[in-house]
Amino acid sequence: MKFFFDFERPELAELLQPAFRAAQIYKSVYQHWSSDFESMTDLPKALRTSLAAEWNIQPLSIHRRFDSSDGTRRYLVRLADGEMAETVFIPEEHRNTICISSQIGCALACTFCLTGQLGLVRNLTAGEIVAQVLIAQRDNLVWEARDSFNIVLMGMGEPLHNYDNVMKGLRILHDEHGMNMSMSRITLSTAGLLPAIERLATESTIPNLAISLTGASNEKRNELMPVNRKYPIEQLLAAVRRFPIKHRQRVTFEYVLLRGVTDSPEDALHLVKLLQGIRAKVNLIPLNEAEELGYRRPSPAAVERFQQILIDHHISAFVRKNRGNDISAACGQLKKKWADEPIAAAL
Numbered sequence: 484m485k486f487f488f489d490f491e492r493p494e495l496a497e498l499l500q501p502a503f504r505a506a507q508i509y510k511s512v513y514q515h516w517s518s519d520f521e522s523m524t525d526l527p528k529a530l531r532t533s534l535a536a537e538w539n540i541q542p543l544s545i546h547r548r549f550d551s552s553d554g555t556r557r558y559l560v561r562l563a564d565g566e567m568a569e570t571v572f573i574p575e576e577h578r579n580t581i582c583i584s585s586q587i588g589c590a591l592a593c594t595f596c597l598t599g600q601l602g603l604v605r606n607l608t609a610g611e612i613v614a615q616v617l618i619a620q621r622d623n624l625v626w627e628a629r630d631s632f633n634i635v636l637m638g639m640g641e642p643l644h645n646y647d648n649v650m651k652g653l654r655i656l657h658d659e660h661g662m663n664m665s666m667s668r669i670t671l672s673t674a675g676l677l678p679a680i681e682r683l684a685t686e687s688t689i690p691n692l693a694i695s696l697t698g699a700s701n702e703k704r705n706e707l708m709p710v711n712r713k714y715p716i717e718q719l720l721a722a723v724r725r726f727p728i729k730h731r732q733r734v735t736f737e738y739v740l741l742r743g744v745t746d747s748p749e750d751a752l753h754l755v756k757l758l759q760g761i762r763a764k765v766n767l768i769p770l771n772e773a774e775e776l777g778y779r780r781p782s783p784a785a786v787e788r789f790q791q792i793l794i795d796h797h798i799s800a801f802v803r804k805n806r807g808n809d810i811s812a813a814c815g816q817l818k819k820k821w822a823d824e825p826i827a828a829a830l
């Protein structure tokens with residue numbers, strides 16, 4: 484069986500003549516949420532039968548769902564080979580966020596991130612990336628609100644390390660005959676894979692860019708994010724300065740505040756200096772602590788002091804709310820640990 488969500492519409496059109504069939508099926512699956520061919524009554528009966536024998540149009544199944552007291556939901560999505568992708572739905576009053584994974588595990592080994600401790604297990608396919616969005620959308624949004632969400636590629640993995648599948652997934656989500664998701668509602672977050680950022684800048688469809696900085700000097704960043712040893716901070720920021728940013732858009736910088744490591748006023752001033760001349764928005768993320776990590780979260784006063792220094796220097800700075808902490812769904816907490824999680828917490 485072919486997994487429908489792995490296919491871009493032009494690929495589908497090549498396999499299924501006449502070409503308009505691909506648009507019809509895309510519309511049924513992505514706009515009408517059809518999950519069987521029988522209901523696609525705009526297709527000839529014989530075609531429906533032959534398609535059903537060849538194509539799997541069931542988005543993947545939910546292995547477990549964890550519900551946070553703040554409304555955040557974390558999903559373990561079962562993949563064909565038994566691996567699990569982690570997906571998070573974060574409800575907000577005016578805008579919901581679906582946070583998807585691009586890989587199982589991650590190769591980058593940032594020292595403050597639990598996913599980094601797994602190493603890379605494997606890349607997700609385009610279809611596995613797309614299906615995570617559909618699962619979170621369909622499980623949380625009523626029909627009238629079906630489009631009221633943004634997507635962030637901030638789950639497990641480094642999206643630019645799985646470049647081709649991620650970009651293919653985004654093109655599928657963006658297709659006008661399918662979900663028709665605007666690129667301005669998608670944010671891709673990277674730890675700073677420089678050549679891939681440069682390649683991204685040349686694409687015809689470009690999502691919003693977020694850079695995980697966490698460390699405002701090479702010395703700090705080399706220690707916290709080994710990727711910096713290969714692509715130093717000044718080169719990274721030079722690439723960001725060249726990146727095409729649409730009118731009124733900004734590049735987001737995520738900065739994890741680690742007590743005594745990245746949270747001093749001096750660090751804040753370094754950050755101010757680094758971001759000069761960039762249309763930037765800074766998301767400060769007080770560390771989500773975990774036993775396995777050798778770092779502490781700063782005091783609220785230190786977080787506020789850091790934020791104030793940025794604001795005083797005319798940089799928009801927000802403190803990221805800590806969502807889904809009680810279900811291990813918060814930033815940096817996604818880690819393959821379903822095996823030992825109590826069944827009672829599940830659906």
Ligand code: SAH
Nearest residue numbers: 596637641672673674695737770771814815
């Ligand atoms: N690999 C990509 C996508 C993952 S985004 C990237 O690094 O951008 C996950 C975000 O969570 C990153 O901004 C990362 O800096 C942050 N993060 C990682 N571990 C964290 C922790 N323990 N507490 C808070 N934020 C963390």
